[in-house]
Amino acid sequence: MISLLLILIICAAVYTLSSSNLLHGVIAMSFVSLLSALIFYILQAPDVAITEAAVGAGVSTVIYVWALRYTKRSDDGDS
Amino acid sequence: MATPKTRFGKIWSKAGAVLSVAAIGFVLFPIFLADNPWPVEARDYLAAMGQAETGAVNLVSSIYLGYRIFDTLGETIVLLVAVLGTMSILSRVESLVDDSPADDAGKSGADKAGDALKKSGGFSLSREKRHSHTLRTDLLEAVTGKIGPVILIFGFYVMLFGHVSPGGGFQGGVIVASAIVFLTLGNPGAGTLLSNTRVLSTLETAAFLLMLLLSSSGLLFGQGFFGNPMAGAENPEVYIIILNAVVGLKVGASLGFLCITMMGGHK
Numbered sequence: 001m002i003s004l005l006l007i008l009i010i011c012a013a014v015y016t017l018s019s020s021n022l023l024h025g026v027i028a029m030s031f032v033s034l035l036s037a038l039i040f041y042i043l044q045a046p047d048v049a050i051t052e053a054a055v056g057a058g059v060s061t062v063i064y065v066w067a068l069r070y071t072k073r074s075d076d077g078d079s
Numbered sequence: 080m081a082t083p084k085t086r087f088g089k090i091w092s093k094a095g096a097v098l099s100v101a102a103i104g105f106v107l108f109p110i111f112l113a114d115n116p117w118p119v120e121a122r123d124y125l126a127a128m129g130q131a132e133t134g135a136v137n138l139v140s141s142i143y144l145g146y147r148i149f150d151t152l153g154e155t156i157v158l159l160v161a162v163l164g165t166m167s168i169l170s171r172v173e174s175l176v177d178d179s180p181a182d183d184a185g186k187s188g189a190d191k192a193g194d195a196l197k198k199s200g201g202f203s204l205s206r207e208k209r210h211s212h213t214l215r216t217d218l219l220e221a222v223t224g225k226i227g228p229v230i231l232i233f234g235f236y237v238m239l240f241g242h243v244s245p246g247g248g249f250q251g252g253v254i255v256a257s258a259i260v261f262l263t264l265g266n267p268g269a270g271t272l273l274s275n276t277r278v279l280s281t282l283e284t285a286a287f288l289l290m291l292l293l294s295s296s297g298l299l300f301g302q303g304f305f306g307n308p309m310a311g312a313e314n315p316e317v318y319i320i321i322l323n324a325v326v327g328l329k330v331g332a333s334l335g336f337l338c339i340t341m342m343g344g345h346k
Binding site for chain 2: 062063066
């Protein structure tokens with residue numbers, strides 16, 4: 001179970017790095033946080049699970065999405 | 080992701096990726112091979128003595144508000160510095176946005192700034208509302224306005240019962256911060272008292288001052304810096320509860336302050 005979740009986390013993290021659409025990357029990153037919160041809960045650390053779910057999947061996703069809304073998308077050469 | 084256009088650059092970026100994976104593997108490989116037993120001394124000591132010494136049933140909170148409280152103090156200071164840095168960056172961005180369309184030279188700076196903000200949608204939540212933003216529906220306002228107080232109560236519960244159940248100051252503080260964001264989104268116009276950044280910053284600084292006072296309160300009872308003044312008393316967990324509440328208020332106020340500032344509600 002845990003190794004399945006870890007493999008899913010690695011897949012989502014690779015997708016976060018490689019996706020060209022930044023919004024998709026942000027969603028995949030919050031998916032990583034959600035899965036790690038699940039792993040923390042399975043490993044009997046509910047404190048850490050609450051923090052990970054609230055900070056990683058909640059607040060940081062919201063902040064990233066706001067930052068994306070106020071920035072422009074451009075694709076000229078590198079970056 | 081870095082996607083250089085030249086072939087040479089592509090090869091280099093791939094080589095860098097392979098090299099970094101190899102380096103991580105090189106560092107982590109001995110850990111997989113090692114068969115040392117886990118250190119059990121600290122764990123056994125905490126399991127045996129933690130509740131008696133700090134009064135907290137939840138051993139996690141007895142650690143981060145008892146044995147490792149200097150880490151907690153450092154974390155709250157880091158949070159304070161993060162808020163300061165974000166504020167300085169955001170104020171710079173706001174001034175850049177204000178300066179961009181400088182075609183009407185007759186107006187004063189403040190008027191121009193207001194115009195620029197109105198044109199671009201600006202950083203302001205209330206201005207966005209007036210322009211009937213398509214994403215800001217009645218559904219969003221009704222749901223967030225109704226669910227916000229419930230989340231606020233849940234955050235305070237997690238904060239104040241951190242010594243007996245999973246949770247504590249940091250977790251409850253983050254939940255309180257999301258409740259503050261919900262209340263701000265759900266109450267159009269002036270918002271609630273908690274959406275006022277002046278109130279939030281006052282709350283944060285007051286909580287930090289209170290934490291410093293609490294940290295030195297042990298000195299008066301001969302317990303040292305961050306010593307529990309009620310260590311010998313009947314219920315030493317009162318100190319943990321107060322510290323949890325203070326840390327939670329500080330985290331909630333500063334994170335809510337950050338989010339509201341990013342939404343543009345800063346006054």
